[in-house]
Amino acid sequence: MSAPAPSIPSPATRIVIAGAGPAAQALVRQLELARFRGSITVLSNRDDASEELLELAGLPCVSVRFGQPASFIDAESRSVATADGMEFSYDQLVIATGSAPVxxxxxxxxxxxxxxxxxxxxxxxxxxxxxxxxxxxxxxxxxxxxxxxxxxxxxxxxxxxxxxxxxxxxxxxxxxxxxxxxxxxxxxxxxxxxxxxxxxxxxAEERVSRDGLAASASLRTAPNGGIEIGQDFRTSVPGIWAIGDAAAFDGVRLGLLVAAASAAGACATQLMTAAPARQPAQVAA
The missing domain is CATH 3.50.50.60 (FAD/NAD(P)-binding domain)
Incomplete structure (x- = not known):
């Protein structure tokens, strides 16, 4: 009779957030309140470190990468490349790149x-x-x-x-x-x-969603801009979510529909129940 295979702990979920604005910051806070125990990497397009981001960077599970905006998503391998060539693997990716004035x-x-x-x-x-x-x-x-x-x-x-x-x-x-x-x-x-x-x-001038990451991951976008999401903040590609002004629901920029804190809270709840993409290796008996 063979010995039972040793138990292998499930890998901690890796969340990468593309963007570091109000929606991204609210999501990190909500995940912290929900006692998320995986890792969170925030990719910021700004070199300066605001007081809010420095506070988040001090949390145990959070890494803020200043001046390293996401530039390409490999949805098949679940990795994100930054403008300076760094790569970050993820189990769940949240796009929160906001919007810009027209x-x-x-x-x-x-x-x-x-x-x-x-x-x-x-x-x-x-x-x-x-x-x-x-x-x-x-x-x-x-x-x-x-x-x-x-x-x-x-x-x-x-x-x-x-x-x-x-x-x-x-x-x-x-x-x-x-x-x-x-x-x-x-x-x-x-x-x-x-x-x-x-x-x-x-x-109150028109703004356009910063949804440039959508093309690299073949994400569906709304006709007037914005990454299309469902009520659960999921995009058309598994493992990728969008909140804030980067997202669009029923063709409308999400920031005009839902407050950042409310969207972040609901998205955090979904992320907490999303299983890691990686599977532990099987050990032979």
Whole structure:
């Protein structure tokens, strides 16, 4: 009678996250809260180390690779290559590369409020509350943009008591505030010299998903951009997931549908139940 084969511990799940923005950071936090005990590698396209990323990098199971953005996915071997030639094997890959503005920033855009995802609603609400307090009246807002993001921004402003004036014409520059509202911008100037003035300016311009990784892994993408996902955040290729603005659900950029923390929590739950791709080797009796 042969001796029983020695037990072999199951390998720890390796999760690689392509991207290091708000959605990626929220996912790492949710996995930590769920007591994930595998390894998490975050591939960041930025060389600088923000306080939030340094905090995540201090977690026992997390490795943040600064300045090493993912550039190619080999879905068959389950590995990701970075722009500088490094390769990282994964059991589960999450693409969280975000989105980018379609056009170059309006001159002075840094002085404005911006709306690109649902998460911006809270920040805008806090700013509006402060402006209202300082002015002692209902603010007048200038809203620049078209599409779904601008529509959501208008609803947010109205719900916060702002009287929004919306323009679909892109301004040439932003007018600095002199109203004492507490915000740095209060109006816009157009190419023909005309202008619109108020108490605050919100830019809700179109953005496009950073979904360039999709082609290397043959992932399905939405007609207007974004990696197609199901309700469980899975893409069309096993072992690959997408969250945040890199993803699209029913053709809509995910950031316009679900808050980053909510998406990260739901995705983390799915990842915790996903089995590692690797199988332990069999030992002969």
């Amino acid at each position: 056009a170059a920033p309006v001159e002075g855009a840094g002085r404005c409020l911006s709306y690109s995802t649902i998460d911006d609603a809270t920040r805008i609400g806090e700013a509006v509350r402060e402006v209202t307090r300082k002015l002692g009246r209902r603010p007048l807002g200038i809203l620049v943009g078209t599409g779904a993001a601008a529509g959501q921004a208008e609803a947010v402003l109205r719900a916060r008591g702002v009287r929004p004036i919306r323009t679909t014409v892109r301004p040439a520059t932003v007018v600095p505030s002199i109203s004492g509202s507490g915000l740095a911008a209060s109006g816009v100037v157009f190419e023909d010299g005309s202008s619109m003035n108020g108490d605050l300016v919100v830019l």
